[in-house]
Amino acid sequence: xxxxxxxxxxxxxxxxxxxxxxxxxxxxxxxxxxxxxxxxxxxxxxxxxxxxxxxxxxxxxxxxxxxxxxxxxxxxxxxxxxxxxxxxxxxxxxxxxxxxxxxxxxxxxxxxxxxxxxxxxxxxxxxxxxxxxxxxxxxxxxxxxxxxxxxxxxxxxxxxxxxxxxxxxxxxxxxxxxxxxxxxxxxxxxxxxxxxxxxxxxxxxxxxxxxxxxxxxxxxxxxxxxxxxxxxxxxxxxxxxxxxxxxxxxxxxxxxxxxxxxxxxxxxxxxxxxxxxxxxxxxxxxxxxxxxxxxxxxxxxxxxxxxxxxxxxxxxxxxxxxxxxxxxxxxxxxxxxxxxxxxxxxxxxxxxxxxxxxxxxxxxxxxxxxxxxxxxxxxxxxxxxxxxxxxxxxxxxxxxxxxxxxxxxxxxxxxxxxxxxxxxxxxxxxxxxxxxxxxxxxxxxxxxxxx
Numbered sequence: 001x002x003x004x005x006x007x008x009x010x011x012x013x014x015x016x017x018x019x020x021x022x023x024x025x026x027x028x029x030x031x032x033x034x035x036x037x038x039x040x041x042x043x044x045x046x047x048x049x050x051x052x053x054x055x056x057x058x059x060x061x062x063x064x065x066x067x068x069x070x071x072x073x074x075x076x077x078x079x080x081x082x083x084x085x086x087x088x089x090x091x092x093x094x095x096x097x098x099x100x101x102x103x104x105x106x107x108x109x110x111x112x113x114x115x116x117x118x119x120x121x122x123x124x125x126x127x128x129x130x131x132x133x134x135x136x137x138x139x140x141x142x143x144x145x146x147x148x149x150x151x152x153x154x155x156x157x158x159x160x161x162x163x164x165x166x167x168x169x170x171x172x173x174x175x176x177x178x179x180x181x182x183x184x185x186x187x188x189x190x191x192x193x194x195x196x197x198x199x200x201x202x203x204x205x206x207x208x209x210x211x212x213x214x215x216x217x218x219x220x221x222x223x224x225x226x227x228x229x230x231x232x233x234x235x236x237x238x239x240x241x242x243x244x245x246x247x248x249x250x251x252x253x254x255x256x257x258x259x260x261x262x263x264x265x266x267x268x269x270x271x272x273x274x275x276x277x278x279x280x281x282x283x284x285x286x287x288x289x290x291x292x293x294x295x296x297x298x299x300x301x302x303x304x305x306x307x308x309x310x311x312x313x314x315x316x317x318x319x320x321x322x323x324x325x326x327x328x329x330x331x332x333x334x335x336x337x338x339x340x341x342x343x344x345x346x347x348x349x350x351x352x353x354x355x356x357x358x359x360x361x362x363x364x365x366x367x368x369x370x371x372x373x374x375x376x377x378x379x380x381x382x383x384x385x386x387x388x389x390x391x392x393x394x395x396x397x398x399x400x401x402x403x404x405x406x407x408x409x410x411x412x413x414x415x416x417x418x419x420x421x422x423x424x425x426x427x428x429x430x431x432x433x434x435x436x437x438x439x440x441x442x443x444x445x446x447x448x449x450x451x
Contacts, residue, residue: 006074007137007156011199012037022198022205023178024117028063033070036063040071040121047123049102051076052131056095058082059106061184061207062116066195068104069185078132080139080151081186083431090149090430094141097322098151101129115207134321140188142277143433145352151321152277159192161301162280166197168300171246171286173221175202178243180215182208182224186431188277189250194223213239220244225251226258229270233261241266246286248273252433253349254292256370263288272296274349276334278319282311283347290344293366297346305331309362310353311338337365337385352436354384361385363415371410372403380426383417384438390417391441393426424448 015021017031049055055077057068061084072079080100082091095103103126107119136153143149166172173179179198183190198205208215213235216222220243222229229249232239244266250273263269269288274295275281282304285296298304303314311334318327337350351365365383372381372392380393392403400420407416427435427444435441 006076007160008070008073008196011196012070014199015202019202020204022063022066022207024063024115024207024209026117033067036067037070037074040067041074044068044071044077044123045075047102049075049077053077053102054080054098054100054129054132055102055104056080056082056098056100056126057104057106058084058086058091059104060084060116060119061114062106062119064116064118064121065106066185068106068121073137078134078137078139081191082141083184083186085432086141086430094149094151095126098139099128099130100126101131102126115209117209136321138191139321140186140191140277141431143431144429145433145436149430150323152319153321154280154319158280159196162192163196163200165299165301166193166281167200169281169284169286173198173201173203173246177203177220178206178218179203179221179223180206180208180219182212182222182228183250187251188280189223189273189275192280193250193273193275213237216241216244218243221246221248223248223250223273225249226254227252229254229262230258233258233265241268244268247271247288248284248286249292250274253366253369255373256292257373259288259292274347276313276332278332279313279315279334282313282334285346290341290346290348293348294341294344294346295338295349306338306340309337309339309350310334311336311347337361339364351383351385354386354438361388363388368407368411368415368417371407375403375406377402382426382434382436382441384436384441387418388415389419389421389438391421391423391426391445393423398422421445 012034015030019030020027021030021033022028055072069079103124105122135155137156138154140152141149142152181194185191185195195205212231226249247268247270249270259270271286271288272295274283281299282302283295283298285294305312312331314330315332316330335353338347339350341348349366363385365385368383369381372378377395377398378392382391403420423445429435
């Protein structure tokens with residue numbers, strides 16, 4: 001039986017058959033999970049999928065998606081998880097690079113906002129596919145916020161090591177708790193910090209199939225991104241979250257306003273889980289006591305270094321499957337600017353490295369973004385450094401002179417942007433994150449202006 005022999009077999013064997021593994025519109029027990037994984041493993045095995053087979057899984061977020069991932073792992077396959085929103089030329093480019101042998105298409109048109117319990121599976125053989133060339137069991141894809149999307153591999157050892165680190169962090173979800181998971185399982189924290197950690201500790205994962213407020217009402221823990229917490233705080237009905245003890249944001253920078261609004265309404269500070277696709281979890285401030293700009297302290301067993309103001313994480317082997325540069329010293333640049341906050345004894349984010357210039361800056365870019373967003377006519381902003389340039393989305397009547405005067409009234413001279421670009425909207429990466437590439441922002445601005 002496949003459940004007995006793969007690297008994550010202990011995760012699936014844990015828990016009584018009648019204990020609830022996950023909930024959506026209905027509960028799914030551990031016994032049902034194991035039965036579905038066994039059934040799909042037999043189905044996929046009959047399609048010729050086995051050890052070393054490369055399989056891209058893309059489509060509707062669902063229990064079917066998770067059962068399929070576990071079944072493929074139990075067969076020894078290498079699972080590729082492109083974001084459901086990755087379409088057209090972006091998906092074609094990744095498939096050309098990774099050359100999966102099989103594609104599992106889940107459901108019809110992908111719905112990334114709502115979870116569907118079960119959906120159909122189309123098993124499609126792809127021409128020119130190649131078997132796995134490495135021992136990575138999971139391939140995910142970087143967000144591409146500062147450049148091109150990269151294929152990132154995780155080995156069974158790295159996944160199990162991360163689960164051990166997560167279990168050692170005080171305050172992480174534990175046995176019997178309901179964990180509302182809003183971060184996609186195609187993302188590192190959603191899959192590992194949400195689904196796999198819950199399996200490892202006996203927590204129950206909850207997925208939203210309807211209104212977000214209804215799914216949140218009985219949650220002990222909410223794992224999401226800033227947009228989710230902003231939506232909950234703005235819910236017009238008399239929403240209360242009486243069981244909520246932990247709210248953790250990941251993936252994007254949490255605005256101060258969103259942090260304050262959520263705390264005022266629900267009495268819970270939004271914490272932070274900081275990591276990268278390449279490394280998994282790096283640092284946490286789960287209780288949110290240091291504020292939205294803090295990423296807390298390194299997770300147990302994580303080695304970090306701050307070089308030129310940029311955070312580096314030690315990774316023993318290169319996580320990149322198709323990059324040919326040598327892996328020297330094992331230190332991976334996160335491309336995030338950080339500083340040590342002695343008051344809170346925690347790491348604090350300052351912004352992102354400008355990838356085109358490949359160097360850090362002493363300027364606190366996120367502080368400038370916060371100042372800009374505080375202007376009554378500004379709805380969003382991205383600031384890049386060296387030289388400091390602000391890309392601002394604002395209402396009619398806003399101009400560069402007013403922005404410059406606003407910043408001069410609040411910021412020290414060395415932190416005032418040298419240029420302000422007024423934009424109708426900020427471009428997003430294929431997986432929905434704000435683009436932080438100077439050339440990408442310029443191309444988007446020119447394209448919009450030419451319409």
